[in-house]
Amino acid sequence: MISNNIPPQIFPYEHPTDKPRRVYLCDDSPEGILTAIYDAWSSRYGHSHNYIQINSCTDNNMFYEYVDTIPDLKKAKSIVTSIKTKISLDFYELVESCLLSCDINRADDIYRLIILGFSVGPSARTYLAYPAIQRVMKIEKNVWNEYHHYLGFIRFEELQDKTLFARFRPHNNIISKVIPHFADRFPEENIMIADVNRSIVAVSRHGLVAYTITDINFDRITLPTSANEELLKKMWKGFIESIEIKERSNPGLQRQNMPLRFREFTTEFL
Amino acid sequence: MNNGQSGGIFIVTENTMDKLNILTAAAKYDVACTSSGVERTGGSSGIGSTISPGVCHSFSGDGRCISLLKVLYTNECIFDCKYCINRRSNDVRRTSFTPEELAELTISFYRRNYIEGLFLSSGITRSPNTTMEQIYQVLLLLRYTYNFHGYIHVKAIPGADDELITRTGWLADRMSVNMELPTAESLNKLAPHKNRANILTPMRRIQTLRDSDREFHGELLTDSATLTTASDNLPISHNNKSTEAVSCKSKFCKPAVMKAGTRRFVPAGQSTQFIIGASDDTDYQIIKVSEALYERFDLKRVFYSAFVNVNLDSELPDTSKGSEMLREHRLYQADWLLRYYQFKADEILSPEYPSLNTLVDPKCSYALNHLEMFPVEITTASYHTLLRVPGIGVTSARRITSVRKHSAGLLTFNDLKKIGVVLKRAQYFITCGGKSLVPIRITQSFILANMLGLKDNLPKGLTKEQTYEQLSLFDVSDIVENRIEQISC
Numbered sequence: 001m002i003s004n005n006i007p008p009q010i011f012p013y014e015h016p017t018d019k020p021r022r023v024y025l026c027d028d029s030p031e032g033i034l035t036a037i038y039d040a041w042s043s044r045y046g047h048s049h050n051y052i053q054i055n056s057c058t059d060n061n062m063f064y065e066y067v068d069t070i071p072d073l074k075k076a077k078s079i080v081t082s083i084k085t086k087i088s089l090d091f092y093e094l095v096e097s098c099l100l101s102c103d104i105n106r107a108d109d110i111y112r113l114i115i116l117g118f119s120v121g122p123s124a125r126t127y128l129a130y131p132a133i134q135r136v137m138k139i140e141k142n143v144w145n146e147y148h149h150y151l152g153f154i155r156f157e158e159l160q161d162k163t164l165f166a167r168f169r170p171h172n173n174i175i176s177k178v179i180p181h182f183a184d185r186f187p188e189e190n191i192m193i194a195d196v197n198r199s200i201v202a203v204s205r206h207g208l209v210a211y212t213i214t215d216i217n218f219d220r221i222t223l224p225t226s227a228n229e230e231l232l233k234k235m236w237k238g239f240i241e242s243i244e245i246k247e248r249s250n251p252g253l254q255r256q257n258m259p260l261r262f263r264e265f266t267t268e269f270l
Numbered sequence: 271m272n273n274g275q276s277g278g279i280f281i282v283t284e285n286t287m288d289k290l291n292i293l294t295a296a297a298k299y300d301v302a303c304t305s306s307g308v309e310r311t312g313g314s315s316g317i318g319s320t321i322s323p324g325v326c327h328s329f330s331g332d333g334r335c336i337s338l339l340k341v342l343y344t345n346e347c348i349f350d351c352k353y354c355i356n357r358r359s360n361d362v363r364r365t366s367f368t369p370e371e372l373a374e375l376t377i378s379f380y381r382r383n384y385i386e387g388l389f390l391s392s393g394i395t396r397s398p399n400t401t402m403e404q405i406y407q408v409l410l411l412l413r414y415t416y417n418f419h420g421y422i423h424v425k426a427i428p429g430a431d432d433e434l435i436t437r438t439g440w441l442a443d444r445m446s447v448n449m450e451l452p453t454a455e456s457l458n459k460l461a462p463h464k465n466r467a468n469i470l471t472p473m474r475r476i477q478t479l480r481d482s483d484r485e486f487h488g489e490l491l492t493d494s495a496t497l498t499t500a501s502d503n504l505p506i507s508h509n510n511k512s513t514e515a516v517s518c519k520s521k522f523c524k525p526a527v528m529k530a531g532t533r534r535f536v537p538a539g540q541s542t543q544f545i546i547g548a549s550d551d552t553d554y555q556i557i558k559v560s561e562a563l564y565e566r567f568d569l570k571r572v573f574y575s576a577f578v579n580v581n582l583d584s585e586l587p588d589t590s591k592g593s594e595m596l597r598e599h600r601l602y603q604a605d606w607l608l609r610y611y612q613f614k615a616d617e618i619l620s621p622e623y624p625s626l627n628t629l630v631d632p633k634c635s636y637a638l639n640h641l642e643m644f645p646v647e648i649t650t651a652s653y654h655t656l657l658r659v660p661g662i663g664v665t666s667a668r669r670i671t672s673v674r675k676h677s678a679g680l681l682t683f684n685d686l687k688k689i690g691v692v693l694k695r696a697q698y699f700i701t702c703g704g705k706s707l708v709p710i711r712i713t714q715s716f717i718l719a720n721m722l723g724l725k726d727n728l729p730k731g732l733t734k735e736q737t738y739e740q741l742s743l744f745d746v747s748d749i750v751e752n753r754i755e756q757i758s759c
């Protein structure tokens with residue numbers, strides 16, 4: 001085993017003997033998880049006896065103590081500020097990616113990552129001997145990959161008022177990572193992106209970004225598009241068609257590189 | 271900005287669509303489609319940004335990444351290169367864009383996030399200068415009329431005036447001149463209108479101007495600095511040769527960023543392409559030239575394009591079996607060794623053994639031929655040495671060196687696995703704390719036999735079927751015997 005100079009008690013004991021494990025149940029949201037971390041931390045019950053779990057994945061264990069937490073923006077913000085100022089901005093990006101992940105078991109791993117971060121600094125990410133850190137790195141990679149894929153696979157339609165409108169269905173809650181990219185890329189446009197599953201809409205107007213949660217069903221809705229839209233869609237499809245080297249047709253490779261789930265709203269595969 | 275319309279009238283029409291289809295089909299054999307190598311923010315006006323690892327926007331039916339609007343300006347050509355579908359002697363429909371039309375189309379596609387930018391190449395109409403001039407006009411419109419900050423890759427037309435190439439270079443992100451063939455003889459045979467000097471002149475010109483631009487910005491790199499940048503530009507995946515990626519500590523963090531509107535000379539560098547299998551040049555000749563291009567012309571990428579005999583020219587090899595695809599793949603792997611693994615072309619191949627092994631990848635093949643260098647002790651070996659071990663990639667080699675810092679001597683095989691070392695491959699070539707995973711006599715054929723049983727990371731759809739014939743060239747019985755020997759002990 002790789003031995004690092006870290007007090008081992010920051011990681012949870014599988015079977016604590018002296019007192020029962022205390023499980024903090026939290027909301028599956030960044031604020032929810034951070035609040036639970038805050039509560040666990042300030043309880044002084046001991047990191048190794050604390051465990052953080054998203055409430056939708058509870059399996060009740062009669063030897064554990066369960067504590068409900070209520071998402072509290074203030075508590076969440078105070079952790080964020082400490083991470084940014086006491087560890088590093090880069091490190092916060094890592095924490096943020098994990099918070100936005102769709103992995104239902106991530107809450108405790110994030111807790112461990114933050115403890116380790118405060119103890120050894122930004123290099124905590126290299127302590128791969130710890131399973132929690134390994135999982136965190138996997139989660140980050142997964143979020144980053146999806147984000148990076150969507151930078152390319154998102155398709156805008158031009159609506160009648162020239163607004164660029166796109167919808168997507170990401171696994172991870174990455175809309176807040178995706179919209180800044182387009183806001184920066186199209187500073188003079190009005191942009192609207194909808195996360196169809198979460199019903200979150202992000203808009204960017206001349207580079208300024210805002211979010212709302214709506215009850216519009218973006219699966220159903222069709223918005224009137226501008227006059228040239230159909231022609232351009234046809235041209236794009238034609239381009240995709242013409243660029244293929246037919247002698248080398250390889251739908252398997254195409255599917256491996258662009259899995260079907262990304263094609264739901266891409267013009268060329270409709 | 272005017273939302274993709276010039277003078278209020280939308281000039282992209284059904285007619286443009288027709289041209290687009292022809293000029294796309296005519297450009298598709300050029301394999302480069304990456305949008306990587308330059309990071310530029312969008313700024314407060316205009317349209318566009320670039321991100322350094324590049325972005326794939328779609329994948330075509332042949333599985334290739336589509337990042338850029340890859341088209342020819344025109345498919346008219348006064349030359350007659352044998353391998354090319356646009357050659358003068360072919361009877362195909364000819365057409366050309368107008369600069370206005372192409373600029374507007376690019377912007378319209380870009381706004382919808384279809385593409386990351388434009389890759390503009392062209393047949394040679396009338397003269398190299400006329401052609402270069404037209405390309406320049408398109409770039410001028412995009413950069414100044416549309417205030418476009420997205421990615422632009424253009425061809426430098428061999429034979430065009432320095433002056434024109436220079437002006438174009440100030441507007442482009444990447445420029446390329448295709449070598450196509452590695453030797454003067456094959457060039458002479460297949461592309462009689464082209465010659466080495468013609469191709470290398472613009473390449474050298476671009477390099478010189480790029481260097482002085484970088485020197486002006488205080489970034490002319492010393493050798494050691496070049497090394498760090500090279501290792502900072504780590505690739506994400508071996509299979510996707512179309513994206514070059516940057517790894518930094520946080521996956522979302524950004525490398526040195528250019529501001530929108532700053533004019534730099536060809537900031538994403540130059541690339542070139544070889545056609546594989548149209549001539550009988552060897553792999554050795556090809557990677558020797560690639561190495562020289564990386565070292566002496568500071569090229570960012572060399573692309574390899576498996577030849578498709580589009581003209582069904584009987585003087586050229588038949589490509590209907592697609593056997594060039596595996597060769598192309600192996601060349602990319604060898605190229606990878608040159609760029610990221612500190613290999614020299616002469617270590618990979620030699621005039622006596624000029625072809626890459628189709629059965630195993632070039633790194634593996636190197637290790638098998640240099641068993642005297644192995645096993646390597648993981649806890650002490652240098653980064654350079656670690657890179658030579660099959661199953662250890664750039665990332666895992668780096669992780670090993672960094673983990674050793676805070677836990678020297680305590681690495682186990684299990685840790686190596688966690689770090690990302692592919693033990694199935696590496697086990698024959700390493701010891702860890704003096705221990706080995708394979709307690710028996712290691713011979714070349716023993717390892718080969720075992721390696722052949724492993725899944726080779728070939729791109730989907732690419733099989734080694736064609737190589738079973740070649741397998742019989744090896745002494746199969748020897749391999750089989752070794753396997754049995756292994757089982758019985």
Ligand code: SF4
Pocket residue numbers: 347348349350351354355356357358392393394
């Ligand atoms: S110069 Fe040669 S390769 Fe280029 S378009 Fe003309 S015929 Fe084709």
